Every structure is written in structure tokens, then in C-alpha cells.
Amino acid sequence: MELNFKARDWHNWTSAILAVPLVLVGLTAIFLAHKKELKLNDLDLTAYVAWLPGYSDISMAKDNKEIRSSLHDSAGRTWIGTQAGLYRLEGERVEVVREIGAEPVRDLVQAPWGVVAATKYGVWTLQGETWQQSHKGDAWNANLQPDGAVAVTIKDKGLLLSRDGRKWEAEHTASERIAALPTEDRLAEKISLGKLMIDLHTGKAFFGKAWEWVWIDLLGAVWAFLGFTGIYLWWRSQTKRRDAARSKLPKETAHG
Numbered sequence: 223m224e225l226n227f228k229a230r231d232w233h234n235w236t237s238a239i240l241a242v243p244l245v246l247v248g249l250t251a252i253f254l255a256h257k258k259e260l261k262l263n264d265l266d267l268t269a270y271v272a273w274l275p276g277y278s279d280i281s282m283a284k285d286n287k288e289i290r291s292s293l294h295d296s297a298g299r300t301w302i303g304t305q306a307g308l309y310r311l312e313g314e315r316v317e318v319v320r321e322i323g324a325e326p327v328r329d330l331v332q333a334p335w336g337v338v339a340a341t342k343y344g345v346w347t348l349q350g351e352t353w354q355q356s357h358k359g360d361a362w363n364a365n366l367q368p369d370g371a372v373a374v375t376i377k378d379k380g381l382l383l384s385r386d387g388r389k390w391e392a393e394h395t396a397s398e399r400i401a402a403l404p405t406e407d408r409l410a411e412k413i414s415l416g417k418l419m420i421d422l423h424t425g426k427a428f429f430g431k432a433w434e435w436v437w438i439d440l441l442g443a444v445w446a447f448l449g450f451t452g453i454y455l456w457w458r459s460q461t462k463r464r465d466a467a468r469s470k471l472p473k474e475t476a477h478g
Contacts, residue, residue, distance in 0.1 A: 234456055234459055234460075235456075237452055238452065241448070241450075241452035242453075243449075244446070244452065245450060246449075248441075248442040248443065248444070248445030248447070248448075248449060249446050250442075251438050251441060254438070255434075255435035255442070256435065263343070287306075288304060288305040290304060290328050290329075291303035291328060293332060295337050299312070301337065301339075303330055304327060305326050306324040306325075306326065307319065307323065307325065307327065308339060308341075308346075321354070322339065322341060325341040325343050326341060326342040327339050327340070327341050328341060328342065328361065328362060328363060329362070329363040332366065333366060333370065333371075333372045333387065335370075336348050338372050338374070338384075338387065339353070340361035340362065340364040340374050340375075341361055342361070343358070343359075343360070344356075344357055344358045344361065345361050345374050345376075347387035347388070356384070356387055356388055357376070357384075359376040359377065360376060360377035360378070362375045362376070367383070372384050372385075373393065374390070379392065380392060380393070380397050381393040381396055381397065424438065
């Protein structure tokens with residue numbers, strides 16, 4: 223009996239502990255599926271999550287040193303874009319560009335009127351000695367056009383052009399011409415086993431990219447439900463055991 227009792231205790235406590243990640247995975251999946259609508263990337267929680275091991279100074283320094291882009295500009299300055307920020311190199315001296323902060327810098331390009339940096343949270347331009355954000359958005363790359371303009375691709379917005387680094391205009395010609403291609407002339411996306419596994423996991427294989435949030439919400443709700451009910455059942459079992467122990471206490475005292 224003692225062995226069975228301990229085994230049941232281990233089972234109950236292990237189930238309760240494992241229910242916590244179930245709840246976290248379920249709820250975070252739902253939030254991630256709607257992060258654009260909820261504007262999750264606009265909330266800065268840096269000061270509140272430093273206690274987590276993954277956000278310690280050592281971990282962050284190791285993860286954020288990856289170089290993503292580089293440029294030696296017309297003024298002789300060397301710029302290095304990393305996963306977390308832009309740096310200026312002068313001989314043995316390294317200077318961080320604090321205006322941009324810890325944004326992933328994906329691409330750098332020299333324009334006739336300055337330097338352009340495409341980052342995860344926007345497009346930055348250097349004209350003179352100061353970096354300024356000239357457009358918000360998830361920028362993927364930048365390149366110099368023959369006429370001196372700079373083209374930047376922005377997630378969900380497409381191709382943008384600027385001839386002065388201040389005003390950006392949408393360039394629809396390329397996307398319209400590609401969209402006008404006959405179906406037989408378009409390249410079919412390769413569906414590898416790895417991609418199939420990812421698309422089955424996210425629901426894209428069932429609902430497409432635009433509606434995969436339905437699958438994510440459904441699974442997230444199931445995981446959260448199982449986690450919450452698991453914790454509730456554990457709490458009830460602990461409460462009943464405590465009440466049973468208390469109800470026996472007066473009888474045992476009186477009998478003694």
C-alpha cells in the first residue's frame with residue numbers, strides 16, 4: 223500500500239508540473255498567431271524579463287554577436303550590422319550606434335545621399351552624422367538602383383523606393399508583372415519533408431498561410447484546456463486529501 227501511495231503521489235505531482243508548460247505553449251501559440259493584430263512587438267519588456275536565464279547578459283551577448291551585414295561607405299567608415307545592433311569600426315575602436323538600438327540589421331547600402339540600413343523594425347538613414355528612422359516596418363534587404371534611388375523590401379508591404387532617404391513610395395510594377403504571369407509560367411514551391419512537417423505543425427498545409435491561425439488557435443486552446451484542467455484536478459485531489467486528513471484528526475485525538 224505504501225508503494226502504491228507514493229507512486230500515486232509521484233504521478234499527481236508530475237502531472238501538475240507538466241501541466242504548466244502545456245498552458246504556456248497553448249496560450250503563447252494563440253498570442254503568436256495574432257501578434258500583428260495585438261501589436262505584441264510594440265511592447266518592450268526588456269526590463270522585466272532580465273531574470274530569465276535565456277535573457278541573461280552572457281546568453282544575450284552570445285546570441286546577438288552574429289554578423290548579418292557590412293558596408294564600407296564613401297566616407298571611409300566601416301559599418302557592421304549584427305543580430306542585435308549596428309556598429310561602427312574605426313581601427314581598433316568599436317562604436318555602437320545607439321539610435322538604432324538592438325535591432326537586427328539585415329542589410330546596408332550606400333546611396334548618393336547617405337547610408338541606408340534595413341532592420342527588423344524599420345529603415346534607417348544616415349545623412350551627415352545622425353541616424354534617423356525614415357520608415358517603420360520589417361525590412362528585409364536594400365539595394366541601390368541605377369538612377370540613385372534605394373529599393374527596400376518591407377514585409378507585408380512589398381517594394382519601397384526612396385530618392386532622398388526621407389520619403390518612401392510603394393513600387394507596384396514588379397509585383398503586378400509577376401502576378402500577371404500565367405500559372406504554367408510560375409515556379410512551383412518545393413515541398414520537402416521538412417517543409418511538410420512545418421506546414422502540418424502550423425496548419426498551413428490545411429488552411430493556407432492566411433488562415434493558419436485557425437489551426438494554431440484550435441491547438442493552443444486544446445493545450446491550454448488540458449493544462450488548466452490538469453492543474454484543477456490536481457488541486458482538487460490535494461484539497462480532498464487535506465480535508466480527509468483533517469476530518470480524521472479529531473477522532474484519532476479523542477480515541478487516544
